[in-house]
Amino acid sequence: MALMKKTKSAYVCNDCGASYGQWQGQCGDCGQWNTLTEVAVAAAAAKPARAGYAGQTEAKITALKNVSGESQVRIATGLNELDRVLGGGLVEGSVVLIGGDPGIGKSTLLLQSMASMAAHQPALYISGEESLGQIAGRAQRLDLNRDALMALAETSIEKIIAHCQTAKPRIIVADSIQTLWSEALSAAPGSVSQVRECAARLVRFAKETGTSVFLVGHVTKEGGIAGPRVLEHMVDAVLYFEGESGSRFRLLRAFKNRFGAVNELGVFAMADKGLKEVANPSAIFLSGHSQAAPGSVVLVTREGTRPLLVEVQALVDQSPMPNPRRVTLGLEQNRLAMLLAVMHRHGGIGVYDQDVFVNVVGGIRVQETAADLPVLLAVLSSLKDRPLAEKTVAFGEVGLSGEIRPVPNGEERLKEAAMHGFKRAIVPKANAPKRGQFGDMEVIAVERLMDALQAAF
Numbered sequence: 001m002a003l004m005k006k007t008k009s010a011y012v013c014n015d016c017g018a019s020y021g022q023w024q025g026q027c028g029d030c031g032q033w034n035t036l037t038e039v040a041v042a043a044a045a046a047k048p049a050r051a052g053y054a055g056q057t058e059a060k061i062t063a064l065k066n067v068s069g070e071s072q073v074r075i076a077t078g079l080n081e082l083d084r085v086l087g088g089g090l091v092e093g094s095v096v097l098i099g100g101d102p103g104i105g106k107s108t109l110l111l112q113s114m115a116s117m118a119a120h121q122p123a124l125y126i127s128g129e130e131s132l133g134q135i136a137g138r139a140q141r142l143d144l145n146r147d148a149l150m151a152l153a154e155t156s157i158e159k160i161i162a163h164c165q166t167a168k169p170r171i172i173v174a175d176s177i178q179t180l181w182s183e184a185l186s187a188a189p190g191s192v193s194q195v196r197e198c199a200a201r202l203v204r205f206a207k208e209t210g211t212s213v214f215l216v217g218h219v220t221k222e223g224g225i226a227g228p229r230v231l232e233h234m235v236d237a238v239l240y241f242e243g244e245s246g247s248r249f250r251l252l253r254a255f256k257n258r259f260g261a262v263n264e265l266g267v268f269a270m271a272d273k274g275l276k277e278v279a280n281p282s283a284i285f286l287s288g289h290s291q292a293a294p295g296s297v298v299l300v301t302r303e304g305t306r307p308l309l310v311e312v313q314a315l316v317d318q319s320p321m322p323n324p325r326r327v328t329l330g331l332e333q334n335r336l337a338m339l340l341a342v343m344h345r346h347g348g349i350g351v352y353d354q355d356v357f358v359n360v361v362g363g364i365r366v367q368e369t370a371a372d373l374p375v376l377l378a379v380l381s382s383l384k385d386r387p388l389a390e391k392t393v394a395f396g397e398v399g400l401s402g403e404i405r406p407v408p409n410g411e412e413r414l415k416e417a418a419m420h421g422f423k424r425a426i427v428p429k430a431n432a433p434k435r436g437q438f439g440d441m442e443v444i445a446v447e448r449l450m451d452a453l454q455a456a457f
């Protein structure tokens with residue numbers, strides 16, 4: 001009898017995807033217990049096929065100036081907001097992962113985009129979650145052009161690749177990567193090893209054939225896609241689709257992009273006929289009450305290349321606890337603690353016996369330091385129970401020695417505020433025009449935190 005070929009197995013962590021030759025109780029990479037599962041090492045995985053960049057067998061060192069740069073062919077996705085986040089359209093042969101909570105609108109977004117792209121090149125929508133009938137029903141309800149779009153309800157990656165090799169689509173959606181499975185592995189669909197293997201096959205197919213691939217990934221409880229980070233390094237771009245429950249606005253954000261800038265933001269609104277683009281989202285994050293309220297300050301932030309008017313709200317309340325709470329939504333909590341310390345030291349205002357809650361309206365996350373000054377103004381406004389003067393905006397970074405530091409693109413921010421009818425702006429001195437005026441808007445330049453607090457109240 002011929003010797004049976006021994007199948008090799010590996011042990012893969014379900015959380016982080018680290019791989020080991022032997023079973024062990026704790027993952028050495030992420031420290032989680034009992035997360036290793038045995039997987040058969042697929043023959044294909046054991047001998048990785050080199051995705052043939054220029055089909056070279058032997059690599060050699062070359063002066064970069066002698067290499068002509070690849071120019072990327074970009075495909076318009078039919079949705080300008082999606083194009084913007086991708087960096088100007090979908091790059092041919094690229095693999096884009098779209099992550100988000102279940103029900104946020106990932107399938108809707110891609111169905112709309114695919115229906116539009118299918119008019120110009122063969123496009124295939126592969127669904128492992130919905131039946132063809134459900135997809136067709138949705139396309140019909142959204143009044144999408146169904147003439148050219150191909151669909152496939154299949155979860156076996158081997159069959160999917162075989163179908164793609166015959167149908168030769170130029171764009172593929174795999175919805176979702178968690179439902180796909182390979183017969184080379186014994187693990188259940190959705191496990192890290194399956195997700196990784198199926199994604200790897202699709203990436204290889206994309207690179208070999210120049211097909212563009214969208215992978216849909218559900219975000220797990222911990223906030224990662226299918227066991228955190230296992231896919232992020234394999235794909236060319238990672239986009240997150242997010243939104244606040246109860247709000248119809250959806251934000252599409254680039255988290256990684258090999259072909260464009262990150263932090264570019266796409267804004268959509270979920271309507272009864274699918275996702276509508278919001279081309280000028282500047283003011284949608286304002287809470288909309290007409291009167292100035294205590295604890296509420298409007299700031300001008302920047303997301304990618306465009307300015308956004310966003311409202312921060314603070315609530316300061318006598319704390320019943322020995323350790324008062326500092327809670328932030330949409331901002332970094334440590335930053336708030338730091339700002340409160342600066343306000344105490346350099347503004348003489350302490351909140352050590354108060355709970356402080358800060359929220360950014362509209363479920364948006366502000367990651368820049370330009371929010372520092374508005375946050376402190378909101379906290380002080382709530383503490384004093386006095387609103388800022390109506391139609392006031394603010395921005396500026398607060399330094400540890402109580403100085404107000406300039407932020408990039410000051411003029412553009414002022415312009416946006418003036419355009420939306422704001423009458424007064426409190427800004428860092430270096431960002432303020434010399435005349436103290438920007439159009440009809442009064443601009444108050446501040447250098448120290450003390451000046452800012454006095455100017456505001």
Ligand code: TYD
Nearest residue numbers: 102103104105106107108270271272273274
């Ligand atoms: P879906 O695209 O199925 O989400 P995902 O693929 O991310 O899980 O979106 C489903 C939600 O969107 C559903 O709760 C209903 C809502 N929706 C609308 O409000 N209007 C519409 O036209 C469509 C298609 C969906």
Ligand code: MG
Nearest residue numbers: 106107129175
């Ligand atoms: Mg879906």
